[in-house]
Amino acid sequence: MSSNRYVAKVVDSTSVFKDDIFNGKVLFCTGGGSGICKSMTESVMRHGANAVIVGRNSDRLAKAAEDLSKATGRTCIAAKADVREPEQLREAVAKTISKFGRIDFVICGAAGNFLSTISGLSENGFKTVIQIDTIGTFNTIKATIPYLRETKGAYIHVSATLHYRATPYQAHVSAAKAAVDALSAVLAVEEGLYGIRSNVIAPGPIGGTEGFDRLSAKDTPKEADALQKVANSTMPLGRVGHVKDIANATVFLFSEAANFITGQVLPVDGGNEHLREPFLPYPECILDSEKAKALTKPRL
Ligand code: COA
Secondary structure (H helix, E strand, O other): OOOOOOOOOOOOHHHOOOOOOOOOOEEEEEOOOOHHHHHHHHHHHHOOOEEEEEEOOHHHHHHHHHHHHHHHOOOEEEEEOOOOOHHHHHHHHHHHHHHHOOOOEEEEOOOOOOOEOOOOOOHHHHHHHHHHHHHHHHHHHHHHHHHHHHHOOEEEEEOOOHHHOOOOOEHHHHHHHHHHHHHHHHHHHHHHHHOOEEEEEEEOOEOOOHHHHHHOOOOOOOHHHHHHHHHHHHOOOOOOEOHHHHHHHHHHHHOHHHOOOOOOEEEEOOOHHHOOOOOOOOOHHHHOHHHHHHHHOOOO
């Protein structure tokens, strides 16, 4: 590999955008207890917002809220809810309003993923991912719309790029994320009339996340090697994504600088989609069950 190959640097949004652009604003984020959504929440808070993070695991959520408050000097509270349960979401929204009095931004980020072929997936397995990703997004929108109308707020839905082409082992997630993209577009058209914007961020391969770990073949034992392998051959900008890349796009899309952008899908993938290869070797991943098992087992 040429040593003078360009590698995009990872930047922090506070070095680009003013640190007070979200002063007085409130973010409601599902899936904010970990990974990409936690980083998105942190960046919005670093620019002045307070936040509520929503998830199923109380301990993880409480710890994340404490970390986020400490790191940003703003207030983050945890609201336990399963996005599949409309009543629990309504309670999380009520907790937000009672604490902060408003909601300006919503991130629909709660998602479920695992690897399975269609032939190996139970009806309930398929339904579970649709319920978390698609119906969970719908439930979150339903519970928050009245408050976003008041603030003329904005939604960001965390989707994916894998449904742009057929991705083996991801039928359930592909169907769920395609529906999320569609939901966001209709939301933008209907609610734009009340001043609400809705956009989708589609992360490509993002290092250090559960998603990357689940979706990268385990023929390289260390994550660092797996990242380098992807970066070398399918990343025009020389590296896999960092959670900050998604966070930076979030700050831009929620900011006033994006107030004429709605109904769009923004892939944040360093150009990967143009070169993306099947993440498991095809057709062996379907035909050779022993090899498929080895490639999808947890990394050592
Ligand atoms: N392969 C095939 N089917 C699976 C599966 C896997 N790895 N994981 C779950 N399922 C199926 C279950 O077998 C079950 O179907 P069944 O009743 O026919 O057996 C169905 O999905 C529901 O599973 P369950 O574990 O009861 O649901 P849950 O609501 O507790 O959790 C997930 C569902 C998707 C959240 C869970 O698989 C999970 O914890 N995933 C990891 C976290 C994650 O996905 N994070 C996002 C990373 S991008």
